Amino acid sequence: MCLIADSTVQQVREYSDIVGVISEYVTLKKRGRNFIGLCPFHSEKTPSFTVSPEKQIFHCFGCHESGDLISFVQKVDSLTFVEAVTVIAQRAGIVVEETRGSASQYHTDFDTIRDMLALLLAKYQTFLAESGPTVSYLADRGVLKDSFEMFQLGFSPSSFDAASFLKKEGASDDIIDRTGVFYRTDQGQFRSRFSGRLIFPVLDYQRRVTGFGGRVMQSGNSDRSVAKYVNSQESRLFNKRKLLYGIGLAKPAIKKAGFAILMEGYMDVLMAHQFGFAHSVGVMGTALTKEQVQLIKRFTDTVYLAFDNDQAGQMAMQKSYQVLAPFGMTVKCLSMSEKDPADILLAHDADYFQGLIDQAVPVLDRLIETSVNALPNREIDTVSKCLGQLLDVVKLNPSKVVQDHYVGILAQELEIDREIILAQIRKTRYNVVSSLKFSKKDHTSKYLKAASFLAYVSATDQSYRESLRSKLEGIDFIDPDYVKLMGIIIGSDLYNQALYDEIEDDELKKKYGALLIEGEQVFTKVNVTQQIDECIGVLKEYYVSKRREEIKVAIREIEKTGKDTEQILMLLNELKELKSSREQLNYG
Ligand SMILES: [Zn+2]
Incomplete structure (x- = not known):
């Protein structure tokens, strides 16, 4: 379908x-x-x-x-x-x-929702331009006009009926629900989450609107129960796990700078861009996720964390490191004097912030320093607990060189024998490695190599495939996937990529793709016919030794249970034939 x-x-x-x-x-x-x-x-x-x-x-x-x-x-x-x-x-x-057909409905809905969000954003932007108090609020916060235009900020006045607006644009109730912008009253009526709020649109890396963040604006509203910031409702489109605030704008700057600066709030990111730190992105009030790291990793493998210097900030730093380290990312942190980047930039200037970047230290250094400084005493239980917690973080780094470096620092700082720490880390190191789930199949064994060579030449070359068709009878391709793959290749009239599209099974598809690229790097194109014959020899040898083992086992079984002499004789005969064919293979 x-x-x-x-x-x-x-x-x-x-x-x-x-x-x-x-x-x-x-x-x-x-x-x-x-x-x-x-x-x-x-x-x-x-x-x-x-x-x-x-x-x-x-x-x-x-x-x-x-x-x-x-x-x-x-x-x-x-x-x-x-x-x-x-x-x-x-x-x-x-x-x-x-x-x-109805099946395509979902796809078109997705586009419709995006269109509706874009219309809504354009409207919010117009409102902002017309709203004197909001514009002066932004000016008071030090936000320049260029910045709020670049970040497409908007405003949603309380008088604006966003649901009716979308209805006029042709949106059904279902679509309006799924924009994530509204909640429903008990009477079933739409109420905008963003009424009276300054709007921060959240765009994906392709710079399409996925949803909004809204900051409460009405100055007269001292109601503490009103949240300062609200976001669109989580959906497949507005999935905070996969989004980073400002990534669409930051992408080229991150590539150019060679690192990304990770911040917490909307205003931090906007202000950083305004001061020339366009390689800044925001996590939007959630703990950093694996998906966000994968997104950053497309552009760089180095991240600077600009989080609060308080205890919550330290926790966020440690949690972020735990997500970043297994991806082999280099993670540094800024020493933040004031509360957040926006405050620092406004209180000082770009040079001062650049100084913080230049002096950034590896996160592990900072975590070790603060943990050791916070030790209430040097009793063995206290030190051992602290060591355990720090090792849990250190061992997340996939590099043994890095791990050993920090083992040295921990030994010094906690006055513990290096060997003891090493022993403790070795115990757990394997867990990290195994969690990466690499395929550990032996791709280099002689037999598998022969099988993949034959599969490769017949997948890529018409004349070899034709000559192989007659030679493959009685050959065991060892790996069940190769057996299936060879069946498809030999039976097809297509080659290379064209054949890839024909394979339906996902695992086989993967194997075929691997074969095409690994093959061209491993195999030479000289004496291909001779190599084919050698590979066939190797696979026949495999078949013969496998069958011989099977026969030996079978004979032993028959001898144990009964006396089916006829059966044993037959097997012995086959064994003899196999032996002579093996001699042929070796000396022929
Ligand atoms: Zn890979």
Whole structure:
């Protein structure tokens, strides 16, 4: 069942700029015929993520993730197939044609909601321009006109009936509900969450509106029960776990600076941009999530935390480190004198803030320093508890060099023998590694190598496939996936990428993608016919030794249970034949 017309999917499949699209997520460098970069799907320091423009396939040698352009976009942005096709189509200027039917409803709704949010934002912006008190409030807070235009700030007057406005624009009640902007009264009427509030639109990295943050404005309102900030209702569109405030604007600056500055509030990010720190983004009042780290990781692997200096800020810092470290991110923190970045920038200037950035220290240094300073005494129980907590954080860093460095510091600071700390960290180190879930299959064994060579040449070359068709009888391809894959390859008239699209099973698809890219790096194109014969020999040898073992076991079983001499004789005969065919293989 496809929600988009086949013709659109076809055009997207034929769109050949895989390098261009992936470059928006991963910095790619040309290496030979391929491009390489740091894998967005696992944590690594040296690039093993490979994109083949010829084969239109990507593959990671570290985590063995692979696929075509559509599956890349699906995975990296957590999109459905239809959504990924749409994203690529829009980028490539391909007109998305939809097939009729209720199934496509969901997709169009999604676009309608986005359109409605954009209309609402335009309206809010107009209101802000007309609202004297709100404009002077912003001016008092030091926000320049350029900044609030750049961040598309708006205002929602209490008199504005946003639901009626959207209805006039053609939105159904269901769509209005799903904008996340309203709650319903007991009588079922729509009430805007943002009435009387200054509006901060929250855009995704492609700079599309997903929802709003609203700050209470009415100065006369001293009602403490009114929240200072409210956000749109969480939805698939406004998913705070996946959004970073300001990321759309910050993207190029982060790439240029080589790091991102992470802040807490809307106003902090806006003010940082105003003072020239355009590589700043905000977490919007939630603890940093894995999804947000993955988003940052597309642009840099270094993050500076500009969090409050109080205890809550320290906790946030530690929690953020716990999410960032397993991705191999370098994490530093600013020493914040005042409460938050916006206050610091206004009280001082850009140079002062730049000084804080220059003096930023690794988060682990800061955490160790504050924990050790906070020790009430040096009794063994106290020190041991403190060590345990700090080791829990230190061991999150995937680099053993970094871990050992901090073991040294902890030994010194807590006056504990280095070996004792090392022993303690070794006990737990494996948990971290195993949590990364890398495939540990032996890809290098002689037999598997032979199987993959044969699969590779028959997947990529017509003449070899034809000559192999007659030679493959009685060959065991060892890995059940290879057995299936070989069946598909040999039975098909398609090659390379074209065949990839034909494979339906996701696991097999992955394996096929890996085969295409690993193959071209591992196998040479000299004496291919000879190599084919050698590989067939190797696989036959595998089959023979496997079968011999099976026969030996079977004979032992028969001898144990009864005396089926005829059966034993048959097996012995087969064994003899296998032995001679083995000799042929070895000396022939
Ligand atoms: Zn990877």
